[in-house]
Amino acid sequence: MMLITIDGPAGTGKGTVAQAIAKQLNLNYLDSGAIYRVIAYLLLDKDISFDNEVLAIKEIELADLDFSNSEILLNKKNITSDIRTEKIASFASIIATSNIIRESILDKQRRHLKPPGLVAEGRDMGTVVFPEARYKFYLNASVAERAQRRYKQLISKGFDVNITTLEKEISDRDERDQNRSVSPLVPAANSVIIDTTNLSPEEVISLLLTHINK
Numbered sequence: 001m002m003l004i005t006i007d008g009p010a011g012t013g014k015g016t017v018a019q020a021i022a023k024q025l026n027l028n029y030l031d032s033g034a035i036y037r038v039i040a041y042l043l044l045d046k047d048i049s050f051d052n053e054v055l056a057i058k059e060i061e062l063a064d065l066d067f068s069n070s071e072i073l074l075n076k077k078n079i080t081s082d083i084r085t086e087k088i089a090s091f092a093s094i095i096a097t098s099n100i101i102r103e104s105i106l107d108k109q110r111r112h113l114k115p116p117g118l119v120a121e122g123r124d125m126g127t128v129v130f131p132e133a134r135y136k137f138y139l140n141a142s143v144a145e146r147a148q149r150r151y152k153q154l155i156s157k158g159f160d161v162n163i164t165t166l167e168k169e170i171s172d173r174d175e176r177d178q179n180r181s182v183s184p185l186v187p188a189a190n191s192v193i194i195d196t197t198n199l200s201p202e203e204v205i206s207l208l209l210t211h212i213n214k
């Protein structure tokens with residue numbers, strides 16, 4: 001089965017690029033960050049501290065999570081746009097430091113690998129979840145550029161955001177994701193690393209397709 005992983009920090013264009021490649025190659029698509037965001041939403045909603053890992057895992061296992069369409073449903077409630085705030089993203093990066101929580105969703109993520117194949121994006125797709133992937137990419141970009149992109153994206157979705165705060169939140173998230181002891185954000189040993197700071201999404205998509213078609 002065709003398996004492509006795209007990892008990297010927030011705002012590097014992973015989502016846009018991964019979805020476009022999945023569409024062009026007719027493959028399934030996994031946004032693993034959305035799973036961490038949903039868990040963050042769930043624990044905040046139920047007022048469960050992430051330190052209480054046993055209770056947190058129980059809630060995650062009981063939750064009825066539906067990713068099957070482009071919308072995300074949690075216990076039948078549509079939370080697609082609720083999970084896109086930077087508050088949820090920051091909390092997601094805190095709970096993502098928990099080894100028990102990460103292990104509890106490994107199978108959930110791996111079940112997305114179905115014929116004819118998958119494009120999976122996140123932080124540890126090529127290193128931990130799908131180490132066997134034939135094509136691994138790691139996207140990066142300057143923090144200022146990533147904050148700008150996220151700013152435009154959030155504003156277009158109607159969120160009220162401040163660019164300075166956003167840049168700080170993204171840097172804090174990078175710091176946590178890169179320095180945690182479990183599954184830290186690092187390029188997989190055999191990945192193709194691309195700096196997208198000065199590239200358009202179309203240019204990045206074309207670069208990836210060239211590597212895949214080689």
Ligand code: C5P
Nearest residue numbers: 010032033034036092093096122123124
């Ligand atoms: O990609 P996104 O911004 O939606 O991810 C939110 C957070 O979820 C990340 O900052 C990271 O802490 C966590 N995450 C992770 N592993 C993944 C995907 C996301 O730890 N594979």
